[in-house]
Amino acid sequence: MIQAAPPPRLPSAPAPRRGTVALLRDAGMSADGTAVRAVAARGAWSAERVYFTGLALASAIVIFIGFSPTYFLSRWLAPPDSTALGLLAHVHGAVFTSWVLLGVAQPALIAGGNRALHRRLGWAAAVLLPAMVVLAVALGIQTLRVAAHDPSVHFTIPPWLLFALNLQSLPGLVALVGLAMAWRRRSAVHKRLMALSWGLLTAPAVGRILIHHHLPVLYAMAAMPVVMLSGIVFDLVTRRRIHPVWPIGGLAAMGSGQLFMMFAHTPAWRAYCAWLAG
Numbered sequence: 001m002i003q004a005a006p007p008p009r010l011p012s013a014p015a016p017r018r019g020t021v022a023l024l025r026d027a028g029m030s031a032d033g034t035a036v037r038a039v040a041a042r043g044a045w046s047a048e049r050v051y052f053t054g055l056a057l058a059s060a061i062v063i064f065i066g067f068s069p070t071y072f073l074s075r076w077l078a079p080p081d082s083t084a085l086g087l088l089a090h091v092h093g094a095v096f097t098s099w100v101l102l103g104v105a106q107p108a109l110i111a112g113g114n115r116a117l118h119r120r121l122g123w124a125a126a127v128l129l130p131a132m133v134v135l136a137v138a139l140g141i142q143t144l145r146v147a148a149h150d151p152s153v154h155f156t157i158p159p160w161l162l163f164a165l166n167l168q169s170l171p172g173l174v175a176l177v178g179l180a181m182a183w184r185r186r187s188a189v190h191k192r193l194m195a196l197s198w199g200l201l202t203a204p205a206v207g208r209i210l211i212h213h214h215l216p217v218l219y220a221m222a223a224m225p226v227v228m229l230s231g232i233v234f235d236l237v238t239r240r241r242i243h244p245v246w247p248i249g250g251l252a253a254m255g256s257g258q259l260f261m262m263f264a265h266t267p268a269w270r271a272y273c274a275w276l277a278g
Contacts, residue, residue: 050087148277164264172253199224
């Protein structure tokens, strides 16, 4: 009796060597790559924490250096013939300093995983931002009046230009922060809009550093392109693509500042400043 031959056995896929599986397990990775992608995502998030927190710290340092002779360290660095700061200047400086400290604390809280406190402190921006606008305008008008009625006070640059330089960042700052608050649930958009706002906040400080070194004060406008380009490079390195907030928000903010400064160099702006000075 002839028996049928058994069907041929198909070759099975070779099982991974024990050593390979152990290595993957020790590294926190699975063979299908799922955990590999998770590890990569955690690495990118760590890079984001370093970038956004570092940008805030670097900007705060620039602001401290720029305003040290006239505010933070004015007691030791101010010229002997300079006038003492008035109440309005102290309130203005305290509010803007609070904004800078808040801007440094917010990404640091996210980096530390304290999102609840980050959200609660975020509402302080809704109070500080309008106060900053009102105080900047009020202090600028006061400066114009001092320049017009007190010849003993010396200004390094014309008061009408100083007033314009201190105001040129405000429209863009309000727009960037307002949009960031509106899109606070979209983390990628929110953090990039707030990062761009540092380019506007540091511009007045950069201008004062340039004046101290006898360089054109209009070069202070380079603060925004530096922040924007740093964000673009960061995205290209960590994400391989550029988030649209960087070019759109950065160029719009720079454009609004340029338009304002073009108007500030017209006779109409100088006549308006003369009217404010009384």
